[in-house]
Amino acid sequence: MEFEAVIGLEIHVELNSATKLFCDCPNNPGDEPNINTCPTCLWFPGAVPRLSRAALEKAALLCLGFNAELQPRSAFDQKVYYYPDLPKGYQLSQAHLPLSRGGWIDIADEDSSPKRLRIHHIHMEEDVAKLVHEMEGRLPISLVDFNRAGAPLVEIVTEPDFRSPHHAMEFLKALRTQVRYVGSSECSMENGTMRVDANISVRPKGTNQMNTKVEVKNMNSIRHVGDAIAYEISRQSAAVAAGESVILHTRLWDPDKKVTLPMRAKFEGPCVPDPTVPQIILSKQEIEDLRARLPEMPAVRAERFVQQYGFSAEEATYLSSDPEVAAYFEAVIKDGVAPRTAMHWLTTQLLPAVKDRSQELGQTKVTPARFAALLKMLSADEINANAARDVLAHLFDSDETPEAIVSARGFKQVSDRGALDAMIDKVLGEQPAAVADFKSGQGKAMGFLIGQVMQASGGKANPKIIRELLASKLEAK
Numbered sequence: 001m002e003f004e005a006v007i008g009l010e011i012h013v014e015l016n017s018a019t020k021l022f023c024d025c026p027n028n029p030g031d032e033p034n035i036n037t038c039p040t041c042l043w044f045p046g047a048v049p050r051l052s053r054a055a056l057e058k059a060a061l062l063c064l065g066f067n068a069e070l071q072p073r074s075a076f077d078q079k080v081y082y083y084p085d086l087p088k089g090y091q092l093s094q095a096h097l098p099l100s101r102g103g104w105i106d107i108a109d110e111d112s113s114p115k116r117l118r119i120h121h122i123h124m125e126e127d128v129a130k131l132v133h134e135m136e137g138r139l140p141i142s143l144v145d146f147n148r149a150g151a152p153l154v155e156i157v158t159e160p161d162f163r164s165p166h167h168a169m170e171f172l173k174a175l176r177t178q179v180r181y182v183g184s185s186e187c188s189m190e191n192g193t194m195r196v197d198a199n200i201s202v203r204p205k206g207t208n209q210m211n212t213k214v215e216v217k218n219m220n221s222i223r224h225v226g227d228a229i230a231y232e233i234s235r236q237s238a239a240v241a242a243g244e245s246v247i248l249h250t251r252l253w254d255p256d257k258k259v260t261l262p263m264r265a266k267f268e269g270p271c272v273p274d275p276t277v278p279q280i281i282l283s284k285q286e287i288e289d290l291r292a293r294l295p296e297m298p299a300v301r302a303e304r305f306v307q308q309y310g311f312s313a314e315e316a317t318y319l320s321s322d323p324e325v326a327a328y329f330e331a332v333i334k335d336g337v338a339p340r341t342a343m344h345w346l347t348t349q350l351l352p353a354v355k356d357r358s359q360e361l362g363q364t365k366v367t368p369a370r371f372a373a374l375l376k377m378l379s380a381d382e383i384n385a386n387a388a389r390d391v392l393a394h395l396f397d398s399d400e401t402p403e404a405i406v407s408a409r410g411f412k413q414v415s416d417r418g419a420l421d422a423m424i425d426k427v428l429g430e431q432p433a434a435v436a437d438f439k440s441g442q443g444k445a446m447g448f449l450i451g452q453v454m455q456a457s458g459g460k461a462n463p464k465i466i467r468e469l470l471a472s473k474l475e476a477k
Contacts, residue, residue, distance in 0.1 A: 003237040004205040006213075007162035007198060007229060011175065013154050013185045014127065014193040015058045021126045021152035022049030022092070022277070029130070029148040029192075041150035043087040049277055055152035056124070056280065058184040059099055060290050062154055063122050065182045065297060066175075068103030070287050075279040076124075081269035084142065085129040087149055094123035095271035099154070099280070105178070106299065107170040117171050118159040127151035154184075160199070160210075165226035165233075172196065172222050173321075177298050181323045189221050196225050201246065202236045211246065216260055218252040228253040232260050301326055309339040319343060324361050325351070328368055335372035338379065345375055349392060357396060366395045374402040386459050387411040413462050417469065420453070420461055424469055427452045438474055446470065 020027050023040035039047040063070055075097040078090040103119035129149040133142050156175070162168050176187040176194065187194045201213040216232055219225045231253075236246055251260040296304070298320045305316035320326045325346070332342040350371060354361050374395065378388045383406055394405045406412055428435055431452060438445035446467070453466045 001241065002205045003202040003233075003240065005163055005229070005233045006160045006201045006203060006210065007164075007168060008160040008213075009156075009158045009162065009168060009171065010197040010199070011156040011158075011172070012127075012195040013062070013156065013179060013187060015055050015062075015152040015154065016183075016185050016193075017052060017055040017058055017152055019052055019054070020150040021052055021055050021124070022150055025150065027151055029127075029151055031147055033132070033143075033145040033147060036147045037149070041087065042146060049092065051277055051280070052152065057290065058182075059122075059124050059152070059154045060282070060287075061182045061293060062179055062184040063100035063103065064291050064294055065178045065184075066103035066105060066119055066122070066156075068100035068119060068122055070100050070282055070290070071097065072282055072284075072287075073097060073279055074099045074123075074282075076274045076277045077271040078274045079125075079269060079271050081267070083128075084144055085131050085149075087129065087146065090269075091126060091128060092274060092277065093125035093155075093271070096273070097279075098123035105171055105174045107167065107174055110164065110166050115167070117161045117167060120157045120159050122154055122156050125153050125155060127153050165229040168198065168229055169222050169226045172225060174298075176222075177321050177323075181295055181298055183295075189219070192220075198225060198229055198232075200229060200232045200236065202233060202240060211240075212248050214246065214248070214260075215250045215266060216253055217250060217263065218254075220255075224253060224255055227255075227258060228260060231258065235260065295323070298323075298326075309333075309343075311339075311343065315343060318347065328361055331368035332372045332375070335369060335376075337372050337375045341375055341379060342372075345371075345378075345388075349389060353392065353396065364396060365399065366392070370395055370402060377402060377406065381413060381462055381464070382406070383411050383413050384460070384463060387413065411460070413460055417465065420457075420465055420469055423453050423456045423461065424466065424473060427456060428473065435474065446474075 017027055019025060020041055023038050025036045025038050025041055028036055040049055060070055074094055076092045077095040079093045079095060080090040082089055098121040100122045101120070103122065104116050105119070106114055106116050109115040127148050127150065130145040130147070131142050132145055133140065135141070158171070162171070179185050179187045185193055189196065196219055198216045198219070199213045200216060201211045203209050203211050214232060214236065216228050219228050232251070239246060248266045250263045250266055252263045253260055301320040302313070302316040305311050305319055306313060311319070319329055329342055329346055332346070333339055350366060351361070354364055374388060374391055377383050378385065383391065387406070390409075391402050391405050391411060394400070394409070395402065398405065400408070427449060431449060434445045434448050438449070449470055450463060450466050453470070454461055454463065
């Protein structure tokens with residue numbers, strides 16, 4: 001029997017608001033343990049939670065970015081369970097009246113056809129504290145860091161529309177891009193600002209039945225999500241084929257062994273309405289005002305890049321996948337650089353150089369204006385590509401203008417035909433075998449001769465003029 005997977009995701013995204021969800025403590029979970037706490041997030045007697053408007057707006061913008069419908073009325077519930085990382089004995093979440101319903105993300109399927117993956121709802125909730133497990137001598141101990149308690153989260157709950165690891169991975173990539181565009185979170189699985197749980201079941205292919213699902217946790221990269229889902233599909237398919245029952249439970253992904261391991265039975269605590277946090281009421285005007293704050297989203301921007309700059313769909317999607325890269329590119333274009341030149345040098349030279357230096361694009365000394373000045377010199381044949389790469393390397397460490405670097409280091413391109421004529425005559429006299437090869441139809445001889453002239457010029461000669469003069473001289477021989 002052939003099986004197919006039925007997969008749904010639950011994605012927690014930590015909002016980057018300045019304070020926690022229900023108090024004014026700094027929202028900096030990575031600070032020294034237990035310095036960002038107060039009676040509210042420690043839940044001392046008499047503490048009253050106050051919903052952060054800034055966190056609500058960031059959550060609402062995130063929802064609108066996924067084409068979700070913000071609800072006019074939403075409310076918090078007490079999700080009751082007992083664990084050392086939970087100060088109150090319950091978590092404030094939105095089980096019954098979530099912030100938004102519906103929404104979707106479009107991806108490309110394995111065969112490149114479009115596929116729409118739906119979102120069921122998005123709700124707000126507070127994060128819990130962090131357990132730190134250590135050894136005290138031979139005794140294992142667990143410590144609690146309450147910096148994270150009360151940090152603002154949204155949980156994105158999808159429909160079970162996913163059928164493969166590819167679907168999940170592409171969905172998460174697109175989700176991460178769109179959340180970064182609206183500015184609600186950094187959305188990094190590696191840093192813990194995005195956490196993903198996958199609910200996976202299998203069924204006979206071609207049927208619509210819903211079978212027992214297994215939840216998988218502890219995946220700290222998009223690649224691990226794909227690997228964990230692939231393993232769990234294989235494990236469950238083998239079990240069902242052997243006549244075994246799939247039991248509802250939670251498993252952990254072990255990235256070293258590349259297997260999922262049993263963790264605990266699945267337990268859902270009761271959720272009751274919370275009386276301390278007032279309901280969230282959003283008027284039609286407030287929702288429209290929030291919608292007006294949305295930036296141009298990545299899919300729309302990619303389509304504009306295709307229409308406006310003549311890029312392929314792949315080029316436009318790559319350029320628009322990071323809002324910082326897309327904005328940098330358009331700033332360079334605005335400074336007078338041809339779109340394709342800007343795209344080529346940004347993606348093949350600047351971004352790899354930034355990555356090699358472990359920097360962020362917006363934190364380097366290579367501002368869009370300085371990068372544009374360099375590319376304009378290249379387009380005007382004032383320098384060649386080799387010199388441009390050398391100048392780019394200097395721009396990372398120097399405050400000098402590209403023009404000053406070219407002048408000080410002698411990078412200016414040699415385009416004087418008289419000077420190049422002399423170099424070419426010298427090379428042709430020294431390379432009679434290459435000249436003969438060219439005359440016999442060996443095209444690679446031209447490349448060799450151009451290289452020899454470039455070497456004779458110290459890498460400063462204009463290769464376009466070299467090729468033109470060489471072709472003329474070789475035809476005359």
